[in-house]
Amino acid sequence: MPVLTRLIPSPVVVDINAGALDGLAGLLADQRISASGKLAVAISGGSGARLRERLAPALPGAEWYEVGGGTLDDAIKLGDAMKKGHYDAVVGLGGGKIIDCAKYAAARIGLPLVAVATNLSHDGLCSPVATLDNDAGRGSYGVPNPIAVVIDLDIIREAPVRFVRSGIGDAISNISAVADWELSHRETGESIDGLAAAMARQAGEAVLRHPGGVGDDAFLQVLAEGLVLTGISMSVAGDSRPASGACHEINHAFDILYPRRSASHGEQCGLGAAFAMHLRGDRETSALMAGVLRRHGLPVTPGEIGFTDEEFVAAVAYAPKTRPGRYTILEHLDLSTDQIRDAYADYAQAVSS
Numbered sequence: 001m002p003v004l005t006r007l008i009p010s011p012v013v014v015d016i017n018a019g020a021l022d023g024l025a026g027l028l029a030d031q032r033i034s035a036s037g038k039l040a041v042a043i044s045g046g047s048g049a050r051l052r053e054r055l056a057p058a059l060p061g062a063e064w065y066e067v068g069g070g071t072l073d074d075a076i077k078l079g080d081a082m083k084k085g086h087y088d089a090v091v092g093l094g095g096g097k098i099i100d101c102a103k104y105a106a107a108r109i110g111l112p113l114v115a116v117a118t119n120l121s122h123d124g125l126c127s128p129v130a131t132l133d134n135d136a137g138r139g140s141y142g143v144p145n146p147i148a149v150v151i152d153l154d155i156i157r158e159a160p161v162r163f164v165r166s167g168i169g170d171a172i173s174n175i176s177a178v179a180d181w182e183l184s185h186r187e188t189g190e191s192i193d194g195l196a197a198a199m200a201r202q203a204g205e206a207v208l209r210h211p212g213g214v215g216d217d218a219f220l221q222v223l224a225e226g227l228v229l230t231g232i233s234m235s236v237a238g239d240s241r242p243a244s245g246a247c248h249e250i251n252h253a254f255d256i257l258y259p260r261r262s263a264s265h266g267e268q269c270g271l272g273a274a275f276a277m278h279l280r281g282d283r284e285t286s287a288l289m290a291g292v293l294r295r296h297g298l299p300v301t302p303g304e305i306g307f308t309d310e311e312f313v314a315a316v317a318y319a320p321k322t323r324p325g326r327y328t329i330l331e332h333l334d335l336s337t338d339q340i341r342d343a344y345a346d347y348a349q350a351v352s353s
Contacts, residue, residue: 037061070097126231169270174204180245
């Protein structure tokens with residue numbers, strides 16, 4: 001009897017620990033990612049420039065590229081600049097914008113990407129997607145998964161705490177996203193990948209139920225691992241479905257309707273997830289999410305990120321338009337504006353009690 005298996009696209013190295021950055025050069029050489037040390041390193045002008053001073057002596061064969069922003073044009077320019085060299089790999093050193101630009105640029109010139117995250121703001125650091133601003137707003141572009149992921153918890157602690165909080169909201173929203181995927185499977189017959197769903201859900205549950213806080217190494221380890229696993233779950237599914245449901249539709253609606261006032265990705269997704277769980281009648285999980293979000297300093301009501309209740313209602317009403325064809329609790333219930341307003345009033349009362 002043949003043994004049937006499938007190959008899962010995933011990094012060959014995931015190094016998450018305090019001081020991981022000190023071993024970056026050795027890791028790349030030992031894993032034969034870049035035995036010659038010929039690397040193209042994409043950095044920001046802020047934290048990336050400071051880290052360059054620290055890392056440059058250990059990476060004498062590297063060439064450094066400062067990335068201006070997180071747009072599609074920035075990523076194309078980066079790729080065009082890098083293709084003139086003869087590199088073994090591209091290293092994206094920084095936050096989400098830098099890593100997404102480096103992902104796209106590496107894919108454009110056919111090189112593997114090493115993601116070295118300096119914050120934990122969202123699950124994109126290990127996903128097969130690069131999210132970049134373009135002339136139409138913001139687009140998601142398919143790219144290969146990083147060949148290696150390095151997360152130095154010492155560096156993570158140095159970043160503003162809002163980045164960790166954003167990652168918490170994004171990770172916890174997996175639970176709502178998977179519930180939406182299962183709903184669509186039941187109601188529309190949409191195919192569901194059980195492995196991808198399990199990985200994303202368990203990543204979210206691990207963060208949701210961990211007793212630690214944003215300053216604890218043990219908690220940061222679980223959060224970092226959860227975000228990496230979420231990215232791999234998207235590769236398994238071949239889609240963002242394991243980590244994107246009504247929670248992310250609401251997030252996108254905020255970004256579209258109030259582009260100059262929107263909060264962080266994870267703050268909006270966490271709030272959207274807690275409300276979506278309330279809509280599906282899972283009041284216990286909704287209350288648990290709200291309590292954990294509040295404990296970590298994330299918003300649980302729109303007023304806590306500067307929006308009125310009516311603006312939140314408008315965002316929820318608009319949300320299904322952000323992902324045509326995606327079926328979530330919002331499409332399932334198809335609520336009128338008045339019904340959304342009533343549901344939010346119930347939610348606000350529940351999370352304030």
